[in-house]
Amino acid sequence: MPTRERRRWLPIALVMATLVAACGDGSSGEATTTPGGDTTAPGDEPATTAGGEPTSFRVMFPVNSPILHGFRVAEHAGYYADEGLEVEFQFLDGGGEVVTQLLGGNGDIANIPVGPVVEAIEQGNTDLRAVWNYVYGSIFYIAVPADSDMETAADLEGRTIGITDLSGGEVPIVRGVIQSAGLDPNTDVDLVPIGEGTALTLRALEEGQVDAFGGSINDVIALQVQGIDLRYILPEELLELPASGIVVQQELIDSQRDAVVGFLRASTKGSYWAQVNPDASLCVLQEVAPEQFAEETGALIFEAVLPITWAPEGQLMGFQSADTWGTYFDFVGAERPDVDLEQIVTDELLEEANDFDTAAVEEDANAYPSC
Numbered sequence: 001m002p003t004r005e006r007r008r009w010l011p012i013a014l015v016m017a018t019l020v021a022a023c024g025d026g027s028s029g030e031a032t033t034t035p036g037g038d039t040t041a042p043g044d045e046p047a048t049t050a051g052g053e054p055t056s057f058r059v060m061f062p063v064n065s066p067i068l069h070g071f072r073v074a075e076h077a078g079y080y081a082d083e084g085l086e087v088e089f090q091f092l093d094g095g096g097e098v099v100t101q102l103l104g105g106n107g108d109i110a111n112i113p114v115g116p117v118v119e120a121i122e123q124g125n126t127d128l129r130a131v132w133n134y135v136y137g138s139i140f141y142i143a144v145p146a147d148s149d150m151e152t153a154a155d156l157e158g159r160t161i162g163i164t165d166l167s168g169g170e171v172p173i174v175r176g177v178i179q180s181a182g183l184d185p186n187t188d189v190d191l192v193p194i195g196e197g198t199a200l201t202l203r204a205l206e207e208g209q210v211d212a213f214g215g216s217i218n219d220v221i222a223l224q225v226q227g228i229d230l231r232y233i234l235p236e237e238l239l240e241l242p243a244s245g246i247v248v249q250q251e252l253i254d255s256q257r258d259a260v261v262g263f264l265r266a267s268t269k270g271s272y273w274a275q276v277n278p279d280a281s282l283c284v285l286q287e288v289a290p291e292q293f294a295e296e297t298g299a300l301i302f303e304a305v306l307p308i309t310w311a312p313e314g315q316l317m318g319f320q321s322a323d324t325w326g327t328y329f330d331f332v333g334a335e336r337p338d339v340d341l342e343q344i345v346t347d348e349l350l351e352e353a354n355d356f357d358t359a360a361v362e363e364d365a366n367a368y369p370s371c
Helices: 066-076 095-103 114-122 171-180 199-206 217-225 236-240 250-276 278-288 297-308 322-332 358-366
Strands: 055-061 085-091 109-113 128-136 140-145 160-163 190-193 212-216 230-233 242-249
Touching (some): 055 095, 055 250, 066 085, 066 250, 066 278, 095 242, 109 114, 109 250, 114 242, 114 322, 160 199, 171 212, 171 322, 199 217, 217 230, 217 297, 242 250, 278 358
Parallel strands (some): 160 212
Antiparallel strands (some): 109 242, 140 212
16 A cells, blocks of 8 residues: 655656566455545435436646646546546646635535635635645745855745745745744745746846745656756755545535545545556556646656655545634634634544545556556
8 A cells, every 4th residue: 555755855857667567457346444444335326416417526726737636537537437427627727716716606515725614714704614635735835045154944935936826726835934943924034926937037047036936846856847947945844744535515415425525536546546656657648648747747746746745644534624724724824714724624524535445446556547
């Protein structure tokens, strides 16, 4: 069973292994040990509508990136269909837009960075439910050129930090990193929008228009591929925070609980496949989203995010808690809501989401043809 090694740095070079191919059938109906370590019976029958038709879900994401490998594999392997689901993936422009569309009823399920969810909760949207965590640690960072004299967050005082946008998903984390050093992000640093890892972003760093860059892992790796050597300023506490996960409204749980569980279980299976056979997952990604692999950036992103897209050892996949979210609120300086966080951050679906035959998923992953 795979465990996630907690890294304090992100890889910037890809080592491609030789892929192996085999043929096989991934079905099994026996009791098994789940990724969380518990012995369980097979899951319930797939959820469908009363007429026997698949349950349709529109699933929204803030970006179309190799970081979504667990969901991509689950769809490609037929795990959502096995649960009686018909999913439509919709890729939007950032976590803020995803939250807005979810609250507006324009989607059913959303994968959202924690920051925009926290902001929505602060604004009184307490019907949101965080039901399953996908990324552990952070997908947002502050990076500095390798030859910079900045070593810690305290060294950011008086500096200019480039960000993608003033409403970018990285902003809460950037502000939290600054605050972790006892600095005021409003007065002790300048935050300047410079884009998402583009040539203009690179120029701003190379010409000294900004001293550091705050962005997502996608943005940082895109800069590295363009030839700039970067390193990270990462406070230790940042590595323990929830980063991004599945959020729904309470109404959906009330009306279609089994279908929501089915979506989470299929997604957990897809994530487990990736841990079992990363090469197979890379093949799936290259097949379903070839445009992301025209250059080396896609493979580098996949390699970098794989360790942080599985739960810490000893925890069920999807684990999160009101305590970890409370720590996030404190880290980014957000005001905690009047409602108990345990009402918003729920683990009530996790055991069912992790109730599947791991041996069958391993067989599926290991039987996938090489690419």
